[in-house]
């Protein structure tokens with residue numbers, strides 16, 4: 431094996447800054463990735479795409495009655511602004527936002543557990559909530575997330591902020607009745623970009639794609655999610671650039687994954703003519719944690735899962751292998767019929783995902799190498815096989831899971847049968 435964990439760790443250190451979707455820092459990271467690839471003798475392209483971006487300005491929740499207190503909060507991106515004086519109203523707890531709890535919430539400020547997925551956002555807009563306070567997970571710092579652009583376009587603005595679980599518990603126990611929500615952000619059309627490079631194969635038309643998103647949510651270096659994956663992909667590019675396999679390897683560093691898989695969706699839109707040629711995708715999202723467990727989620731056929739599991743046994747790297755989908759850039763590929771391996775290291779630092787605590791101290795070189803070596807061997811075999819070892823096929827269950835995900839998270843209408 432040639433994967434060098436120390437080199438991957440160096441790349442991680444260089445890229446380990448906050449890189450939100452559509453920001454100047456994200457653009458800088460794309461340039462750095464491209465520069466690194468050129469140093470391997472490769473010829474990358476930076477492929478821009480338009481999207482809505484936001485910058486957090488200020489968020490807070492003020493309890494006005496029956497006691498007074500200021501609660502720290504984060505902006506939920508793309509939900510609009512309240513203005514500096516905020517929106518004041520009666521607070522109502524609606525659990526996780528199930529329909530059963532939404533009667534009579536018109537004109538009120540809603541406190542709800544969990545994130546604003548499309549369907550929940552739609553329900554709250556239709557029930558005429560005035561503003562929303564989302565409760566985070568126990569022990570976790572404030573999350574800096576946004577709703578999907580599609581969600582904003584379809585249902586309009588409903589100012590929303592996030593607070594910590596512990597603060598929400600206090601609000602409920604102390605029976606906070608009247609609150610003011612301040613949510614200030616700038617929303618505008620912007621640009622993000624994918625970095626794409628080919629290592630041309632020595633024979634044939636078939637492509638094996640590799641992918642990792644390099645953006646972060648605001649305020650975090652996203653060191654495991656996904657600076658680790660981005661650095662791992664760079665090290666894989668270095669290795670294979672020296673010794674190209676039979677099949678073409680296409681490396682894609684996706685921008686704007688964190689705001690709704692926008693980079694991968696745009697990649698597929700911009701390269702529709704290539705979809706046929708791409709036989710398989712290896713996606714790395716969340717990597718490098720010292721403490722954790724290795725996971726390989728296969729969106730494809732059982733034969734692919736079995737192969738991935740057997741390889742893990744052979745290498746002794748303890749991949750927990752299962753058929754399913756991953757909320758990552760592989761999903762739009764799966765939607766286009768391209769099977770994928772989603773390699774990740776969960777647990778440990780993933781408790782901190784999408785918060786400031788997703789930091790480099792959770793990561794070391796040997797644990798970057800653990801996933802990197804597995805990916806290296808897998809790709810080497812697949813890309814050099816005499817005959818492509820798997821049908822380009824996705825199990826019915828995975829297809830159903832993708833459709834459900836698209837409907838719930840992206841607000842897409844379910845596809846009709848036979849529709850591609």
Ligand SMILES: [Zn+2]
Pocket residue numbers: 643655656687715716758
């Ligand atoms: Zn991620």
